Amino acid sequence: MIKIDNITKSFGEKVVLNGVSGVFEKGKPNLLIGASGTGKSVLLKCIVGLVTPDKGEVFYDNRPFYASDRDVKTDIRREMGMLFQGGxxxxxxxxxxxxxxxxxxxxxxxxxxxxxxxxxxxxxxxxxxxxxxxxxxxxxxxxxxxxxxxxxxxxPNYLFCDEPNSGLDPQTSVLIDELIQDISEEFDITTIVVTHDMNSVMGIGEKILFIYKGQNLWVGTKNDITHSGVQELDDFIFANKVMRSLRQQE
Structure with a gap:
């Protein structure tokens, strides 16, 4: 399990993350979604230690990352696996x-x-x-x-995937999504996937965090995302043709 608490990050005068908190569960894909520029990629970098937040903490199975010494940070990093956007x-x-x-x-x-x-x-x-x-x-x-x-x-105990379906055709994207889900379950890994692909959200979105203007605006699953009652989330998901088609079928 990974827990983030009050993660805040600014670059100059621009606030990119504003007190983001949440829990990422073991044995399933945890999806970070949101439009480009909303802070989800910066949040992932804060979680893995590539960017240091101005405030807040990341806990890896109750071990604080930023408050720990170098040896503990090194041990935690050894437990990470990364799937980068371009491979x-x-x-x-x-x-x-x-x-x-x-x-x-x-x-x-x-x-x-x-x-x-x-x-x-x-x-x-x-x-x-x-x-x-x-x-x-x-x-x-x-x-x-x-x-x-x-x-x-x-x-690894923790797997991070940054836009794993970027540049792939729809059929291959489904195969990659299913593989990430199967591996997360099989090896009981805490997996975090950054994506804006709504096909992925509806396919493997067992836990979803919606990031909007640097805040965690909604948490839920693929089963209730279309009825969230959050206008900003509706605007994001129903901009996608697949999701518009889904809504028309209901």
């Missing part, structure tokens, strides 16, 4: 080398154990026998699956 694979490394990279950096695991773990993760994302391929030889969807394999190779 962020190393072009000069093979699929196998990309997935193995966190193990090379963070562990002293013997090579044979690293290979076993890499192969396990590649099989889990249905990319067995792709070890020696280069990123230039695989599709965008496959790159995202390699990114997921790399994110889970170190057995």
């Amino acid at each position: 962020a694979l190393f072009d000069s490394k093979t699929v196998e080398q990309n997935v193995m990279f966190p193990l090379d950096v963070l562990t002293k695991m013997p090579l044979d154990e690293k290979l076993d773990r890499v192969n396990f993760c590649l099989k889990r994302v249905s990319l067995e026998n792709s070890n020696k391929k280069m990123p230039s030889e695989i599709s965008g969807g496959m790159k995202k699956r390699v990114g997921i394999a790399r994110a889970i190779v170190n057995n």
Whole structure:
């Protein structure tokens, strides 16, 4: 579980986050949604420690991140996995080398154990026998699956996904969403997904936080998002053609 308490962040005179609090639960995807520029990406960076908030705290299973010393922060970071928006694979490394990279950096695991773990993760994302391929030889969807394999190779307790469906076709996006959901449940990971894709929201949105002008304006699930009673959320979701179609069918 991850808990955020009163996260506040300004850049100059611009207040980007204004006292955001919330809880992200284990074993399910927790979605951060909101229009561009509302603060959700900055919030994610504050949660993982890439940006230091002006006020507030992030608790990882009751461990305060910002109030802790360097050793505790390092331990928490070792428990994180990241899926970046563009995949962020190393072009000069093979699929196998990309997935193995966190193990090379963070562990002293013997090579044979690293290979076993890499192969396990590649099989889990249905990319067995792709070890020696280069990123230039695989599709965008496959790159995202390699990114997921790399994110889970170190057995993380916390998984962060930044716009995982960016640049993907609808069918591949559904596969990536389902994979993120399955892995979160299977390994009991606290997963946070930043997205503006309403197909993802309606597909895997078991816990949703809506960020608006730097505040957490609404919390709920995909089952009640269309009846939130929050005008700003309605304006956001029904700007999407799929959601407009859903409303017309009700």
